[in-house]
Amino acid sequence: MSAGNAVKIIRLSGELEISRKYGLRAALTLSEDAAPVLLDLGEVTYADSIALTELLRLCVDAQRSDRPVAMVIKTPQFARLVQYAGLAGAFKIFDDETAAREYLAGLTRR
Amino acid sequence: MPRASQLHLHCPAQSQYVAPVRHALTAFLEALEFERQSLEDITTAAGEALANIVEHAYVKGACPAECYFDLRASVNRRGRLCLDVCDGGLFLERAPLPGRGFGLRIIRAIAGELTIDTSSGTRVRMTFDCKK
Numbered sequence: 001m002s003a004g005n006a007v008k009i010i011r012l013s014g015e016l017e018i019s020r021k022y023g024l025r026a027a028l029t030l031s032e033d034a035a036p037v038l039l040d041l042g043e044v045t046y047a048d049s050i051a052l053t054e055l056l057r058l059c060v061d062a063q064r065s066d067r068p069v070a071m072v073i074k075t076p077q078f079a080r081l082v083q084y085a086g087l088a089g090a091f092k093i094f095d096d097e098t099a100a101r102e103y104l105a106g107l108t109r110r
Numbered sequence: 111m112p113r114a115s116q117l118h119l120h121c122p123a124q125s126q127y128v129a130p131v132r133h134a135l136t137a138f139l140e141a142l143e144f145e146r147q148s149l150e151d152i153t154t155a156a157g158e159a160l161a162n163i164v165e166h167a168y169v170k171g172a173c174p175a176e177c178y179f180d181l182r183a184s185v186n187r188r189g190r191l192c193l194d195v196c197d198g199g200l201f202l203e204r205a206p207l208p209g210r211g212f213g214l215r216i217i218r219a220i221a222g223e224l225t226i227d228t229s230s231g232t233r234v235r236m237t238f239d240c241k242k
Contacts, residue, residue: 018161019125048157049212050165077150084154084219085212 007104008035013043016051024051028058030067036104037062040097042074052085059091068092068107070100115142116184123168123177123197128160131181142185144240152191152238155220156181158213159195159234167199167232191238198231 008031016024030037039055041047055071062069071093073079082088094100117138121127132153139149160179168177180196218224221236 015129017157018128018164021125046154046157048154048161049216050161052212076147077154080147080151081154081216084216086215087212 006035006108007038007101008033009038009040011040011043013045015046016041016044017046017048018050021050021054024054025057028054030058030061030065034065034067036067036108037069038097038100038104039069039071040100041078042072042097044073044075044078046075047078047081049081049085052081052087056087056090068104070094070103072097072100114184114186117182119181121179122174123163123179123199125161125164127179128157128164131160131179132157135181135183138183139191142240148238148240151220152193152236155217155236156193156195158216159236162213162234163195163197163199163232167197167201169200172199185240189240191240193236193238194233195236196231196233201226201228201232 010027012024012027037058039058059069069092071091072095073082073093074095079093082091082093092103094103115138117135119131119134121131135156136149136153139152144152160181163179167179176198178198180194182194182196183191185191217234217236220238222239223235223237225235227233227235
């Protein structure tokens with residue numbers, strides 16, 4: 001995890017699945033600062049509904065404190081999982097980090 | 111006419127066994143030359159069914175030796191995949207909670223047919239039209 005250019009960046013990789021449930025929850029718990037959040041999931045090779053639940057939890061927490069969240073997803077399996085779960089409208093998803101950063105920067109300029 | 115192919119795996123119903131079973135299913139489907147997207151979707155559905163067992167099938171404190179999951183995959187001569195994911199625990203109908211319960215929704219979106227038999231433990235049967 002790192003903070004740069006006033007954006008909180010959380011990078012996760014590998015398989016996000018049930019055996020990592022508690023680690024995911026810890027990694028996806030927001031700190032008290034008010035920075036926008038960039039979730040870089042570009043190196044994730046597989047995700048399941050446990051991961052979706054934790055991502056949704058983070059997004060709800062961020063929304064409560066008015067923090068925008070952008071998500072980078074590159075893996076086709078992960079992108080389809082979001083569609084199958086009916087969560088496409090719940091996340092702001094980009095296929096590269098630059099586009100995600102531009103989205104967050106656009107929101108913070110307002 | 112090709113022969114039918116089968117895979118049978120039996121493991122303790124613990125979270126650390128879900129990924130290895132899913133990987134074994136991936137290898138089975140790769141050996142049968144399934145197309146990548148079908149293969150990923152099928153293993154995703156299997157992973158959801160297995161995770162449901164680990165999360166919900168057995169009550170806390172149940173004897174570990176009696177807590178298991180079982181995966182059987184068979185591809186018939188017509189190329190149709192039947193996937194059974196079974197346990198010996200309880201199937202509880204739960205009121206949907208906000209932000210939870212995506213597993214069955216995902217399985218329904220992927221499987222061509224889905225049946226859930228709770229007469230003895232729980233058997234989730236998914237069938238898929240194979241794309242190779």
